[in-house]
Amino acid sequence: MYEEREILLDTFDAHTDPNVDTADVLARVDAISRSRRRNRWVVQVTGVSLATVSLIAGGMALPSWLSDGAPGGQAATVNAASGGSGDHTQAQERSAFFDAGYNYADAQKLAAIWHETNITRVKAEAGQKLLDGETLPVQPSGDAIAPADKDVEAFFNAGYDYNDAVTLAGIWHTTDSYQAKIKGGKKIENDESLPIPPSGPTGSSSSSSASSTKISKLATKKMLIIKKAEAKQGGASGATSGTTDGLSPALAAYFNAGYDYTNAQQLASAWHETNLEQVKAQAGQKLLDGESLPVQPSGQPAPPTDSAVNTFFADGYDYNDAVKLASIWNVSTYHAKVEGGKKLQTGETLPIQP
Amino acid sequence: VTFAEFATARLPALLRYAIALTGDRDLAQDVVQESLAKAQANWRRVERANSPDAYVRQIVLNEYLSWRRRWSVRNIQAAGEQMVVLVDRRAATRDHADAVVDGDDLWARLATLPRKQRAVLVLRYYEQLDDTEIASLLDCAPATVRSNASKALKTLRLNSDRNHAHSLETSDV
Numbered sequence: 094m095y096e097e098r099e100i101l102l103d104t105f106d107a108h109t110d111p112n113v114d115t116a117d118v119l120a121r122v123d124a125i126s127r128s129r130r131r132n133r134w135v136v137q138v139t140g141v142s143l144a145t146v147s148l149i150a151g152g153m154a155l156p157s158w159l160s161d162g163a164p165g166g167q168a169a170t171v172n173a174a175s176g177g178s179g180d181h182t183q184a185q186e187r188s189a190f191f192d193a194g195y196n197y198a199d200a201q202k203l204a205a206i207w208h209e210t211n212i213t214r215v216k217a218e219a220g221q222k223l224l225d226g227e228t229l230p231v232q233p234s235g236d237a238i239a240p241a242d243k244d245v246e247a248f249f250n251a252g253y254d255y256n257d258a259v260t261l262a263g264i265w266h267t268t269d270s271y272q273a274k275i276k277g278g279k280k281i282e283n284d285e286s287l288p289i290p291p292s293g294p295t296g297s298s299s300s301s302s303a304s305s306t307k308i309s310k311l312a313t314k315k316m317l318i319i320k321k322a323e324a325k326q327g328g329a330s331g332a333t334s335g336t337t338d339g340l341s342p343a344l345a346a347y348f349n350a351g352y353d354y355t356n357a358q359q360l361a362s363a364w365h366e367t368n369l370e371q372v373k374a375q376a377g378q379k380l381l382d383g384e385s386l387p388v389q390p391s392g393q394p395a396p397p398t399d400s401a402v403n404t405f406f407a408d409g410y411d412y413n414d415a416v417k418l419a420s421i422w423n424v425s426t427y428h429a430k431v432e433g434g435k436k437l438q439t440g441e442t443l444p445i446q447p
Numbered sequence: 448v449t450f451a452e453f454a455t456a457r458l459p460a461l462l463r464y465a466i467a468l469t470g471d472r473d474l475a476q477d478v479v480q481e482s483l484a485k486a487q488a489n490w491r492r493v494e495r496a497n498s499p500d501a502y503v504r505q506i507v508l509n510e511y512l513s514w515r516r517r518w519s520v521r522n523i524q525a526a527g528e529q530m531v532v533l534v535d536r537r538a539a540t541r542d543h544a545d546a547v548v549d550g551d552d553l554w555a556r557l558a559t560l561p562r563k564q565r566a567v568l569v570l571r572y573y574e575q576l577d578d579t580e581i582a583s584l585l586d587c588a589p590a591t592v593r594s595n596a597s598k599a600l601k602t603l604r605l606n607s608d609r610n611h612a613h614s615l616e617t618s619d620v
Contacts, residue, residue, distance in 0.1 A: 097600065101572040104553045111462035113476060118462070119454055125484040187473065197477050197514075213473045255455055271451030348456065354448040354494070403460070 103426045106402075107412035116249045121191050186220030193223055194233030202231045244278030245271075251281045252291030259344075259370050264288050270370065343377030349400050350380050351390030359388045401434030408437050409447030417445055448499070450490045454483055457500055461507060467569045468511045470558045478514060482506040504574075508584060512562055556603050564599035567592055 190200070197212070204215045219229055248258070258270035258277065267273045277287050347357075354369070361372045376386055405415070410433060412426070419429035421444055433443050458479070465475035465482075486493050486503045496502040557565055563585065570581045571592075578596075582589040 098572055100553065101568060104557070105467045105569070105573045108470075108551075108554045109463040109466040111459055111466065111475075112472065113462065115455070115458045115462075118458060118476060118480060119451075119483075121480050122454065122483040122487065125480055126487045197481070213471070216473070270455075271449065344456075353499075407459075 099425050099427050103412070103415075106415070106427075106430070110406075110411060116245060120245060124191075124194070125196065186217045186224065189223045190216045190220035195219065195229075196234050199231055199234050203229065206230050244275045244282065246278070247281045248274045248278035251278075253277060253287070254292050257289060257292055259374075260289055261287065262370055263368050266368070343374045343381060345377070345400075346380045347373045347377035352376065352386070352388075353391050356386075356388050356391055360386065363387050401431045401438060403434070404437050405430045405434035408434075410443070411447070414445060414447060418443065421445075448494065450487050450494075453494075453499060453503075454487075457503070458483075460500075461503065464504060464569075464573070465507055465511065467573045468508065468566060470554070470565075474514070478507060478510045482510045485510075505584060508566065508570075512566065553603060560599050560602060564595045564602070567595040568599050571596060 195216075200212050200215045200219065203219055204210065204212055207215065207218070209215050209218070222229060253261075253274075255270065258273045261267075261277055262270045262273040265273060265276060267276060280287055352373075357369045357372045357376070360376055361367065361369055364372065364375075366372050366375075379386060410430075415426045415429045415433065418433055419426045422429060422432065424432065436443060461479050461482070462475055465478045466472055469475045469478060482503060485506055486499075493499050493502050557568070560568070566585065567581060570576045570584060571578070576584070578589045578592045581592045585592065
């Protein structure tokens with residue numbers, strides 16, 4: 094029987110595919126955090142030096158009050174990269190809005206001024222104006238994308254991914270993979286080579302064109318992560334090749350078993366290992382191989398069904414695939430996701446491609 | 448776990464959770480960005496929590512509830528109502544394709560729910576929490592959770608006393 098629980102679960106699952114570039118979102122999180130840490134006068138002082146850096150590819154510049162070095166200027170502008178109004182996708186307009194340092198509160202102010210109640214429309218309209226080189230009647234609350242964000246973007250655009258960052262963190266002995274991304278991105282921007290080749294193809298460096306390819310880039314990234322994980326796993330255990338939320342199978346196994354950073358420190362101490370990334374990967378591999386670890390996990394293991402469903406989506410399958418599989422296996426859509434995920438976790442293939 | 452590691456690993460799941468709550472990808476992205484920024488600012492505290500993931504999900508939930516208070520409830524509801532009107536109300540043979548259509552219909556109906564009712568449904572069915580846990584997250588009594596869930600299901604025409612769920616849409620034309 095098609096229970097209300099399954100009806101709702103299927104409905105949520107069918108409509109909650111984020112379809113966004115996670116690197117882009119993380120860069121914005123960092124931008125929000127930084128803007129809150131700084132007082133406006135600090136932003137104004139550093140504005141000139143920030144403006145000298147080509148932060149946003151595709152012709153988009155910093156807010157004019159920053160680039161002019163004239164604090165108190167009325168509005169932000171973005172040079173028109175190509176064409177005029179109507180040439181931009183909503184994603185591009187949204188990116189322009191946020192990348193210029195505007196946030197939700199600014200959108201609310203604009204909505205009040207423009208007598209528009211739909212905030213999403215306000216952001217799109219504001220972004221379009223910025224892309225067309227027009228000014229907005231309010232100043233951005235934050236500052237535009239900063240060098241660190243661009244370093245990370247350069248890192249990903251060069252075809253490197255999270256696993257590459259983890260590898261580089263080990264080589265460079267940086268504190269974490271994020272620092273490795275920044276360091277790697279700086280080197281790429283300086284035309285220096287990195288000690289490892291990128292896992293994927295070189296991406297576009299134009300933010301104005303990047304938005305239109307975000308979905309395919311995201312899908313490509315996922316596939317590359319999976320392929321690389323499979324290559325690394327090949328023959329080691331020969332069992333699991335799936336990934337969870339972009340993590341390698343070993344790391345996914347580590348976290349899904351309830352282990353955390355503190356446990357990694359304990360394991361590092363027990364194994365006389367200093368690189369925590371390697372410790373986590375090594376521990377995860379042991380878990381995948383059915384071995385036990387010398388410390389108990391601090392947290393609770395992820396429910397198996399969650400893990401399976403996550404794997405199902407992480408491997409590129411979506412709701413419609415689940416519907417097809419449900420039809421083939423004669424089970425509910427939800428069970429198709431769970432069963433499909435479990436099969437993927439054990440290295441089996443499904444009767445349809447994602 | 449550093450904040451960057453946590454955010455990279457959990458972002459897709461947080462975005463899915465926020466979309467389930469808000470029903471809107473753009474708004475969900477904004478909510479998650481705000482929530483992660485708050486988590487980053489208090490990362491030491493978040494990291495020390497029993498479950499950093501649950502901690503951040505609570506921030507996302509609070510952010511959603513407060514944002515919905517601050518703005519555009521009527522917009523989201525109006526959009527949902529419009530979608531309900533436009534939806535294809537087929538009453539013929541049921542198959543998986545119809546289930547997809549019904550899913551869109553139901554998604555539109557979810558948009559018409561008051562924020563707390565929708566939150567209860569997301570927490571109960573999407574997050575699969577029990578009513579006591581939901582009550583704790585929403586800072587209300589379990590009876591209030593049950594009441595909200597009942598009202599929401601009634602609005603969605605998903606009451607369990609209607610034995611054949613597939614006949615729901617046919618009766619509301």
